[in-house]
Amino acid sequence: MTKNNRISRRKFLSQGLQAGITLPVLGYALSSCEAEDRPAAQENTVKKLNILILGGTSFLGPHQIAYALARGHSITTFTRGKTEPNIHKDLFQQVTSLVGDRETDLTALETGSWDAVIDNSGHRTAWAIKSAELLKDRSELYLFTSSTGVYYPYLTKDADEDSEVLLVEPDGITDEDEKLEYWYGVMKATSENAVRAAYGDSRSIIVRPTYMIGPADKSNRFIHWPIRLSRGGEVMVPGKPDDPVQYADVRDVAEFMIRLIEEKKAGTYNA
Template identity: 45%
Template sequence: MAREGGEVTATGPAVKPLRILILGGTGFIGPHQVAYALSRGHTVTLFNRGKTNPGLFPTVEKLIGDRNAPDGYKALEGRTWDVVIDNPVQVPRWVREAGAVLAPNVGKYVFVSTLSTYKTRAKIGMTEADVEMLNPPSAPDATEKDASYGERKVRGEMDAKATFGEGKTLIVRPGLIVGPGDLTDRFSYWPIRVEQGGEMLAPGTPDDPVAFVDQRDLTEFIVRLCEQDATGTYNVVGPRAGLSMSEMLYGCKAVTTSDTRFTWVDTDFLLERKLRPYADLPVWMPPRGNSAGWARMDISKAVAAGLTFRPLAETARDTLTYYHAQSPERQAALKAGLAPDREKTVLAEWHARVGR
């Protein structure tokens, strides 16, 4: 399938089939990753608790274990794999505990980290070499009560290198991960709200940059990096040519038949009303101060290694399809974005401010 910039996503069998262990594999980013790896001819084993989507991939080997339980990794003992991909790490000690069992018996460890490990994104065009990272938590069992998500991922990166060795460690730092299957609604809010039509609050200016990565582009890239025997660290976010807030919103509108009208509301006006960028107004972050380069990371290393991007229209359309397949209760309870009444109130206040 063609991708942005004329690249073509690798299809068909890989040159060298791999034995891949995926820790997780049935949540948000796992299913497409598994399906893509299988399509490339790799042998996949899944390790998880067996509670999330247990019916997926009936022909794939599944090992059961709870990473929070004593002897939680027992099912992995004595086994060997070419690659282990660790998708769901929330607690740094999971890396060390997995390594105690796996490090002697695997060729490569892939740690899915985050761009939130960077202490600041004030610089436009930050590369993987811009290593001003957040301070890692000192507590070996740090949880979300002890440290931020980014801080825990910093500790996870450090522990991965220390446990598996830098020569066997691949670190992928994605930005906001979006697409069908997302349960956070951080991107989904926008195509869903656009589809509903009417006057819609658009934050900041039309030229404010935004960035994200479709989970399918991310997971395919990880598999291809494994095929290349890559190590090191990669920033993974897109799209390749950059995207503005207006381009994203009009791109979402293009896959609907809605009559949506966008009203652009000044950043300071929104902040005065304590509307939170990236939460009440997800994806969007005002490009100023420590966030000037938030949506303008350097991804040239990943692109050179084969990162590709599907069109925005595909991501938006598939996100809407996934949303409409959910229960009415789930559709009515978005986890991000403005509530309708709050949006109407802010729009009314904005019109009163600007006199129209």
């Protein structure tokens, strides 16, 4: 695993990358889920990039697209053409859309070149292998959207980018939910390795977000709590009162990823 400087998304986004800063618990309580509450991207003099996003129409992707377009970049998406964005819809008129299937049809990706690839839809290790091998000679950087799930079963709350990740699912797991957690973590970890194998450490960016919340989140896993607490009365919650809880604002994560690409900061980053 690549050793990285620890950085704060917020400090990175406001001042650029700073060495030796520990990544804190980020993500803030949302006072509103309106996209208009977000400050516009500031004027910048960075090189305008041609970025390919695998996925891009669900949750994280539209925020990446909004920020990238605001900074002058060009965006191409590769999707199945089935999921309609429910935020920043008007911006997709400025996006080049390629249609295919990561399992069965990568024809649309056989031509073209890009400065960077963002892989948001890597839900099978085989998909990461195929796309990375297909695009490695026609793109400079490959950013894989991984997950802190690579650290499952979370034996410590202090896991950093150099912590051990699970590459093989353990035997003897019978609980279906636990089996799914192990499968997901292993799938993301082995996909990371597939990207590094194709692009090398110097051209690979691995971002491991925790639970993301924010505009267009369909899970309601965060919104449930402020709504419920606002009603008052006794509230049943999981865990202990002093258990640490971490969320990340999806807009922070999206901006962080685009800035990593702009500054060519290869490496592995918890987010």
